[in-house]
Amino acid sequence: MPALDARLERDLAGFTDDVADALGDALVNLTVYGSAAGEDWIPGRSDVNAVIVVRAVSATLLDVLAQVVPRWRRHGFALPLVIDEEFLDRARDAFPMEFDDMRRAHRTLHGPDLFGAVTIDRAHLRRQCEHEARARLLRLRALYLDAAGRAQEVERLLVSSSVTFLVILRHVLHLRGDETPHAFVDVLAAGERLLGPLPALRRILEHRRSGGRLLRGQLAAEFGRYLADAERIVAAVDTVHA
Numbered sequence: 001m002p003a004l005d006a007r008l009e010r011d012l013a014g015f016t017d018d019v020a021d022a023l024g025d026a027l028v029n030l031t032v033y034g035s036a037a038g039e040d041w042i043p044g045r046s047d048v049n050a051v052i053v054v055r056a057v058s059a060t061l062l063d064v065l066a067q068v069v070p071r072w073r074r075h076g077f078a079l080p081l082v083i084d085e086e087f088l089d090r091a092r093d094a095f096p097m098e099f100d101d102m103r104r105a106h107r108t109l110h111g112p113d114l115f116g117a118v119t120i121d122r123a124h125l126r127r128q129c130e131h132e133a134r135a136r137l138l139r140l141r142a143l144y145l146d147a148a149g150r151a152q153e154v155e156r157l158l159v160s161s162s163v164t165f166l167v168i169l170r171h172v173l174h175l176r177g178d179e180t181p182h183a184f185v186d187v188l189a190a191g192e193r194l195l196g197p198l199p200a201l202r203r204i205l206e207h208r209r210s211g212g213r214l215l216r217g218q219l220a221a222e223f224g225r226y227l228a229d230a231e232r233i234v235a236a237v238d239t240v241h242a
Contacts, residue, residue: 005043008036011075012048016109018068019052026061028085029053029111031102038105039183042209048072050080051102053114057084088114096125097132097171105182122175126240129171133234136164140230144223154219158226162204165230172233175240185209195232200225 012032019030034049035041054061065082073079083091092099103118140161147153166184169191173180180190188205192198200222 005041008041008043008048011072011077012036012109015048015050015072015075015077018072019065020110022064022068023052023054023061026054026056027052027110028055029114030109031106031113031115032109033102033106033115037107039181039185044076046076047078048076049078050109052080052082053088053111054082054084057082057087085114088118092118092120093124095128096120097128097167100125100171100174101167101182125171126175129168129175129240130237132164133168133237136161136168137230137234140227144227148220151219154223158204158219158223159208161230162201162208162226165201165233166205168237169233172236172240191233195236198229198232201229 016030020027030050030052031037032048032050035046036048040046052065062082065080069077069080099115099118100120102115103120106113106115108115140157143157143161144154147157163184166187170180170182170187173187173190173194176194178190178194180186184205188198188202192202203222204226
């Protein structure tokens, strides 16, 4: 994992101290996952995703965390997942994509590493991958109906949804036996080796990484090209068998 910026390191240390002080012995594990634990971190724009594993989840425990979390929300932390060890063991069949992503890109901040040895059933992963792919495609089409004609909204839709389709593509590759690194740029390169060029998705990923602006006068045409790329990714799910 590449070195993260000094501010993020300070924030992770402070968040860990605050959560540990608030929960005491009730805290089993604190882990960050996703971009803050991998190669897709973009300072000032990426969220910090965390999961807090406790001995038992209760309203009282959530009230305690509610005194801690708002401060860190202002530092770019997403709302953390709060689970107990039983949930971690029993929910892998319901959320195989999420747990597989955590397994592949996580960083333990407190307690034992609970995610490095997580096992995922291939059939469960294949099933969720297809469901997510088709659901996200339907949602992309629906959201465009609301955003069309408003350049800023279309641009936001392109950038935010691109992450979702790259995650789906990553799982398609993994299900096909391609153990491509977790970073989106590597996933896209491997996806293009499988599917051929995905030019609109590549432009949007570069835009997301650079922080520049897409050409406003070309957004409608770019959305059409991007939609075609997304549809090819969804169709690729059908080439994978559990």
